[in-house]
């Protein structure tokens with residue numbers, strides 16, 4: 349897994365690529381999100397467009413990142429779900445929890 | 461494995477793609493070559509550029525195709541060896557047996 | 573009903589998550605041989621990965637000296653995957669429903685649910701014995 | 713010399729060449745886990761494929777009820793692959809040299825030669841027992 353960070357209009361975008369699985373260290377997402385919160389940034393957009401694979405442990409990381417950010421008064425949203433991730437979030441009813449976008453500009457605008 | 465046939469200046473080029481292995485039916489190469497001989501075409505160029513994998517059975521098919529064609533007074537040469545195939549033919553001393561080319565036009569010209 | 577076995581392989585690994593990619597490669601390769609389409613292959617692979625993850629972490633408590641046995645069997649109309657660990661097994665009635673609003677935001681507890689979503693039949697050998705058996709295709 | 717085992721898996725399949733792609737997927741995936749580069753992974757995979765092809769065709773005479781056992785073991789400085797069939801084994805002294813001008817144009821007889829070219833050590837259990845063991849890395 350690789351995570352790159354950039355900021356647009358006060359929204360921090362994490363471009364995640366590779367696999368978010370137990371074996372790949374799915375905790376990296378949570379850690380990156382924690383680091384952002386520690387540095388005072390809590391408007392967070394996870395770009396999952398280049399995520400090739402996710403397992404239940406990876407889904408768990410998305411959820412716990414979400415609750416951590418929400419509890420700190422921030423917002424965590426998702427960008428560019430692959431078909432597989434969308435299906436997994438639908439089955440687990442997490443599409444009702446996460447705000448999801450396919451357009452980056454629109455996603456960024458939604459924070460303001 | 462897939463084999464497509466085309467003819468340039470009296471030379472029949474077989475564009476082989478995929479795997480030439482026991483499991484994939486490496487005999488297809490030999491069969492195609494036999495069919496060509498039966499139809500009177502014996503100037504044959506095997507284009508291996510898109511061959512993704514070859515095993516000892518596949519190498520055996522190249523050799524027996526070569527001997528069949530040679531015995532019928534024809535010529536069988538090889539075009540576009542991948543690095544892996546080149547290494548296998550080097551190790552088995554078959555580079556001394558086959559005439560090999562990296563340039564199609566040059567290969568075709570060599571028959572005349 | 574006894575069905576003819578068309579293909580069958582067995583894999584034994586040890587309880588370390590580093591083996592999960594091998595497990596998935598075997599699952600994908602077996603499904604491919606059995607003629608599954610990409611979509612089915614993907615979800616079977618995920619299900620197998622989840623079941624083996626559980627066998628490693630929960631069944632064998634991550635003890636890398638303890639084996640996990642995995643078998644893939646292709647019958648005419650279904651695929652049967654058996655995952656065997658050396659733990660206590662699962663009492664299904666104790667599993668919380670991850671869709672329950674109370675559990676929806678829990679970090680864990682979705683593995684077995686996903687396996688059940690994607691495979692047609694899931695059996696657990698309970699209360700002890702520690703295997704689970706998942707199959708895709710026609711029911712028994 | 714006894715070396716520490718870092719990783720180990722076992723695969724059992726039956727004597728049908730349809731399983732060869734699974735064998736190769738396992739080999740590639742194991743080599744990848746063991747940190748092999750693409751080049752080594754490729755030649756190990758080919759060697760394993762050749763050894764298992766021989767176990768299926770020559771050792772078990774293509775009888776699909778007879779198993780082939782395969783194990784991969786990663787030690788600190790080498791990989792040991794063991795292929796076990798239920799045949800008579802190989803008498804190495806009987807193997808013709810495929811580089812001999814007399815054999816150069818034969819269609820077969822290059823499998824074991826290739827395995828020996830790419831793996832550092834190749835052992836056969838002869839005259840009977842039918843296993844061969846190939847390893848890559850430091851010698852014993």
Ligand SMILES: Nc1ncnc2c1ncn2[C@@H]1O[C@H](COP(=O)(O)OP(=O)(O)O)[C@@H](O)[C@H]1O
Nearest residue numbers: 626627630631659661662680681682683684685
């Ligand atoms: N092979 C197993 N052996 C024993 N207990 C298991 C096994 N698999 C799952 N469990 C139990 O079932 C629970 C739910 O598993 P699962 O749905 O995969 O979610 P998670 O692994 O995230 O907890 C686990 O927390 C564990 O207590």
Ligand SMILES: Nc1ncnc2c1ncn2[C@@H]1O[C@H](COP(=O)(O)OP(=O)(O)O)[C@@H](O)[C@H]1O
Nearest residue numbers: 766767770771799801802820821822823824825
């Ligand atoms: N596992 C095995 N059991 C018994 N005999 C074997 C085995 N592997 C190879 N052999 C014998 O060794 C010969 C050479 O094998 P190989 O070099 O792989 O070439 P090929 O398989 O093309 O004949 C085979 O023809 C067979 O007689």
